[in-house]
Amino acid sequence: MELDGTYTLDASPQQVWDALxxxxxxxxxxxxCTELLQISPTTFSAVVKLKIGPVSAKFKGDVELxxxxxxxxxxxxxxxxxxxxxxxxGSARITLEETPEGTTLTYTAEAAIGGKxxxxxxRLVKAASRKLADEFFSKFSAVLAEISAENHIETPSxxxx
Amino acid sequence: xxMQRKSGSTTKHIGHSHRRLNAKRHLAGRGQFVxxxxxxxxxxxxxxxxxxxRGRILDIDISDALKAPGVMRVFTAAELNRICEPWSxxxxxxxxxxxxxxxxxxxxxxxxxxxxxxxxxxxxxxxxEDACELVFIDIEDEEPVIDGAAAMLPxxxxxxxxxxxxxxxxxxxxTPGVDAVFAGxxxxxxxxxxxxRHTAVTLEPRAILADFDSASGQLTxxxxxxxxxxxxxxxxxxxxxxxxxxxxxxxxxxxxxGMKLHLYHEEMGAVAASILTGxxxxxxxxxxESFVSDIxxxxxxxxxxxxxxxxxEILAMQVDDLAPVGAVSAYPRTSAAEGNQxxxxxxxxxxxxxxxxxxxxxxxxxxxxSQYRAVGHPIACGxxxxxxxxxxxxxxxxxxxxxxxxxxxxxxxxxxxxxGYQFEKLSHEACLQQLRQMMNYDGLRAEQAELRKKGIHRGxxxxxxxxITNPGAxxxxxxxxxxxxxxxxxVKLTPAGDVQCLISVTExxxxxxxxxxxxxxxxxxxxxxxxxxxxxxxxxxxxxGATWACRGAGIGGETALRAARKLRDQILSIAGKIxxxxxxxxxxxxxxxxxAATGTHRLDLAEIGRIATYRPDTLPAGTDISLTVAxxxxxxxxxxxxxxxxxxxxVEVDVETGFVKLLKHWVVEDCGTIINPLLVDEQIRxxxxxxxxxxxxxxxxYDDTGQLTNGSLADYLVPMxxxxxxxxxxxxxxxxxxxxxxxxxxxxxxTAAAGAAAMNAVNDALRxxxxxxxxxxxxxxxxxxxxxx
Numbered sequence: 001m002e003l004d005g006t007y008t009l010d011a012s013p014q015q016v017w018d019a020l021x022x023x024x025x026x027x028x029x030x031x032x033c034t035e036l037l038q039i040s041p042t043t044f045s046a047v048v049k050l051k052i053g054p055v056s057a058k059f060k061g062d063v064e065l066x067x068x069x070x071x072x073x074x075x076x077x078x079x080x081x082x083x084x085x086x087x088x089x090g091s092a093r094i095t096l097e098e099t100p101e102g103t104t105l106t107y108t109a110e111a112a113i114g115g116k117x118x119x120x121x122x123r124l125v126k127a128a129s130r131k132l133a134d135e136f137f138s139k140f141s142a143v144l145a146e147i148s149a150e151n152h153i154e155t156p157s158x159x160x161x
Numbered sequence: 162x163x164m165q166r167k168s169g170s171t172t173k174h175i176g177h178s179h180r181r182l183n184a185k186r187h188l189a190g191r192g193q194f195v196x197x198x199x200x201x202x203x204x205x206x207x208x209x210x211x212x213x214x215r216g217r218i219l220d221i222d223i224s225d226a227l228k229a230p231g232v233m234r235v236f237t238a239a240e241l242n243r244i245c246e247p248w249s250x251x252x253x254x255x256x257x258x259x260x261x262x263x264x265x266x267x268x269x270x271x272x273x274x275x276x277x278x279x280x281x282x283x284x285x286x287x288x289x290e291d292a293c294e295l296v297f298i299d300i301e302d303e304e305p306v307i308d309g310a311a312a313m314l315p316x317x318x319x320x321x322x323x324x325x326x327x328x329x330x331x332x333x334x335x336t337p338g339v340d341a342v343f344a345g346x347x348x349x350x351x352x353x354x355x356x357x358r359h360t361a362v363t364l365e366p367r368a369i370l371a372d373f374d375s376a377s378g379q380l381t382x383x384x385x386x387x388x389x390x391x392x393x394x395x396x397x398x399x400x401x402x403x404x405x406x407x408x409x410x411x412x413x414x415x416x417x418x419g420m421k422l423h424l425y426h427e428e429m430g431a432v433a434a435s436i437l438t439g440x441x442x443x444x445x446x447x448x449x450e451s452f453v454s455d456i457x458x459x460x461x462x463x464x465x466x467x468x469x470x471x472x473x474e475i476l477a478m479q480v481d482d483l484a485p486v487g488a489v490s491a492y493p494r495t496s497a498a499e500g501n502q503x504x505x506x507x508x509x510x511x512x513x514x515x516x517x518x519x520x521x522x523x524x525x526x527x528x529x530x531s532q533y534r535a536v537g538h539p540i541a542c543g544x545x546x547x548x549x550x551x552x553x554x555x556x557x558x559x560x561x562x563x564x565x566x567x568x569x570x571x572x573x574x575x576x577x578x579x580x581g582y583q584f585e586k587l588s589h590e591a592c593l594q595q596l597r598q599m600m601n602y603d604g605l606r607a608e609q610a611e612l613r614k615k616g617i618h619r620g621x622x623x624x625x626x627x628x629i630t631n632p633g634a635x636x637x638x639x640x641x642x643x644x645x646x647x648x649x650x651x652v653k654l655t656p657a658g659d660v661q662c663l664i665s666v667t668e669x670x671x672x673x674x675x676x677x678x679x680x681x682x683x684x685x686x687x688x689x690x691x692x693x694x695x696x697x698x699x700x701x702x703x704x705x706g707a708t709w710a711c712r713g714a715g716i717g718g719e720t721a722l723r724a725a726r727k728l729r730d731q732i733l734s735i736a737g738k739i740x741x742x743x744x745x746x747x748x749x750x751x752x753x754x755x756x757a758a759t760g761t762h763r764l765d766l767a768e769i770g771r772i773a774t775y776r777p778d779t780l781p782a783g784t785d786i787s788l789t790v791a792x793x794x795x796x797x798x799x800x801x802x803x804x805x806x807x808x809x810x811x812v813e814v815d816v817e818t819g820f821v822k823l824l825k826h827w828v829v830e831d832c833g834t835i836i837n838p839l840l841v842d843e844q845i846r847x848x849x850x851x852x853x854x855x856x857x858x859x860x861x862x863y864d865d866t867g868q869l870t871n872g873s874l875a876d877y878l879v880p881m882x883x884x885x886x887x888x889x890x891x892x893x894x895x896x897x898x899x900x901x902x903x904x905x906x907x908x909x910x911x912t913a914a915a916g917a918a919a920m921n922a923v924n925d926a927l928r929x930x931x932x933x934x935x936x937x938x939x940x941x942x943x944x945x946x947x948x949x950x
């Protein structure tokens with residue numbers, strides 16, 4: 001299964017880049033995330049609760065960032081085990097580009113699913129995955145907006161100082 | 162005091178329609194299915210299955226599951242498999258066949274998505290399922306073997322451990338002259354076919370309730386199966402019990418279709434768990450489990466050629482069948498039997514002298530395939546009949562005329578096919594003729610031509626077929642399998658004069674018990690309702706093959722007939738002693754012994770039962786007072802009783818959407834002596850629907866990682882009543898002379914050729930577009946694809 005998407009974010013590439021590696025931002029952005037531990041600067045372990053079609057499952061998995069070209073691109077690979085619900089694994093190549101509006105983020109992802117989710121939900125999986133991706137980036141963009149709003153507030157106080 | 166008795170004319174039952182004896186009981190909600198059965202202290206089983214198609218288990222953590230509410234035991238392979246002898250699905254007469262030994266739970270290698278890895282026992286199925294969610298299995302996944310052709314390439318990844326290649330079984334069947342015939346033939350027609358993988362989808366899923374009594378050492382297994390005696394033998398041998406310690410009871414079974422005669426890991430798990438815990442253990446498959454563990458059917462890729470003379474005679478066929486069957490061969494009947502029948506049934510209805518069939522059965526990481534209703538027939542018939550229609554079209558001959566020219570003549574028997582099958586007597590010509598009239602063929606062709614002018618595209622397809630029924634030991638016995646080639650019956654007169662028949666053939670809703678009652682009743686001059694038939698219990702009925710390969714009527718019926726005649730003779734012998742008359746002057750009529758010459762009533766059956774049971778002292782010394790007789794019967798003439806018939810399909814194809822409307826279906830069938838016309842027609846109708854299902858709707862879809870992607874009835878389409886056409890049925894009766902009864906099988910006839918007739922009909926409709934489809938199911942998308950949309 002292949003997925004891709006493009007999002008325009010109202011933030012500079014530097015801000016987007018930092019957020020992508022920020023545990024707190026990721027925890028707020030990943031749909032259904034109940035636990036996110038940063039194991040190293042580039043690896044996380046996560047617990048995510050999801051419902052796809054008739055199957056609800058708690059996935060335990062690892063996420064790793066690799067092929068890092070700072071401020072430009074990276075690969076985000078993950079593997080989740082949902083017990084009897086099955087498993088999901090996939091990787092996404094994320095690229096950032098500076099635009100007048102801020103930053104354009106493009107991703108192309110490849111995902112595979114197995115077990116009960118594949119057998120019962122395959123009709124719904126692509127739509128569900130796209131929905132999850134959209135949810136992630138809309139939350140991500142909201143968190144980014146919060147951060148930059150905070151920065152705006154901080155900036156004048158700095159100028160005063 | 163004697164009432165006037167009617168003459169024996171009311172006691173002719175063979176050939177008469179009787180409704181199924183058990184239908185009322187089912188209608189009243191009094192069916193007894195294993196699915197509903199409960200026993201005190203019963204535990205429920207659920208399985209944790211591999212979500213991956215291939216891999217190695219690195220770690221299993223059951224600690225949280227063990228603490229879950231209601232959980233009694235959590236088994237892994239280490240604990241459960243040790244009490245079960247492994248099994249391998251090979252047979253000696255399939256030379257060179259191989260398959261990796263299997264046991265209940267995976268011992269490390271993952272072979273298909275859905276393979277059971279951990280078994281949880283709990284007080285309820287819900288609690289068992291909840292605990293399954295707490296089991297952690299770490300699997301290192303490996304690339305699975307999915308595509309059958311790729312699996313055969315040198316250097317291909319292996320589908321199971323212990324293999325050196327993915328070939329399960331290969332064979333070639335050929336006549337010496339086949340190459341020369343092809344070299345000299347005026348016409349050669351060629352096509353590639355794909356027959357999709359589907360499954361049985363029984364109304365009642367697989368169900369088992371195993372009950373091991375550690376005090377007595379008795380294992381009782383309530384099992385929704387069609388072959389209780391086969392499982393008695395298997396449970397005894399694989400759990401190291403004596404056969405006498407094992408009782409298998411198959412009560413009402415909600416459909417089997419061949420799917421419920423294979424050994425499954427989960428059933429073995431239930432038996433093992435009952436032995437280990439000393440408590441009754443139940444496993445009832447849910448629908449998703451059925452999709453990933455019931456055997457799948459078909460899945461054949463066929464390359465086929467037909468050589469035809471300038472005069473339109475079929476000279477030879479050459480066929481390559483590639484059959485991917487899953488990672489291991491099914492046990493105990495193997496996964497090679499279907500391919501073997503595919504290559505042997507090709508061209509069977511026709512006068513065709515030369516042939517080459519090649520079969521490659523290969524391993525891959527999917528659910529196992531094995532025998533399902535009409536084993537091999539729809540593939541052989543589909544390929545043969547499509548090539549016939551291609552030849553007829555190219556030669557400008559009507560499809561009926563092409564068949565008429567090539568079918569084996571009705572007066573040309575006995576015959577041996579190019580593939581070695583021996584036919585006692587078939588009736589292809591009579592069936593063809595009857596079909597043509599029944600369907601008003603010429604009228605339909607005229608209507609088709611008219612409608613085409615209006616842009617309505619109807620198609621007519623026909624498909625003659627041969628069906629294998631009444632198998633003897635040739636099927637499995639010669640290959641070393643402990644699968645009974647005979648059946649047995651006990652018929653008894655009770656002290657009150659009632660009749661019971663305990664017989665080894667079984668009832669899955671097809672009406673076996675009803676036809677057995679008819680056969681017994683006719684021999685004893687009773688009404689069928691006066692005969693109680695008992696089936697499906699290895700402790701009470703004699704051993705036998707039970708239900709497979711269309712043997713219930715032909716073999717079971719003959720067994721019952723001979724047993725009932727034995728009882729008749731014994732009743733008359735005792736009556737002779739009581740009446741001080743020569744038994745040869747007596748006969749049975751309407752529940753009594755009468756004078757054979759005059760029909761005068763002499764003695765009620767109840768009186769014979771009373772005297773033999775309570776007052777044997779009044780009989781001469783040495784009188785054999787047995788009113789219980791047993792008889793076993795195995796076919797001894799031809800290795801199989803072949804039947805034949807022809808089907809026709811009328812369809813309308815919407816060339817804009819690819820949807821096919823099934824307008825009408827016809828079957829003319831010859832199953833020899835018809836015991837019960839109503840039930841024979843029901844068998845044919847049900848069979849046709851099971852042939853049309855995979856022709857248009859049913860398919861187990863897999864992605865390229867070996868995941869089944871339509872494991873629910875929302876995504877897997879079964880044929881529904883509203884999509885099915887009216888099915889009109891006609892009969893020709895050519896009894897086999899191998900038996901007194903003369904009945905052959907009929908259960909698979911409908912399935913054998915329905916898809917072939919339908920494919921020819923669809924292609925007939927597509928003819929103006931110069932398009933044709935050769936893949937099943939013929940989905941709207943596939944039809945649009947061949948139309949170039």
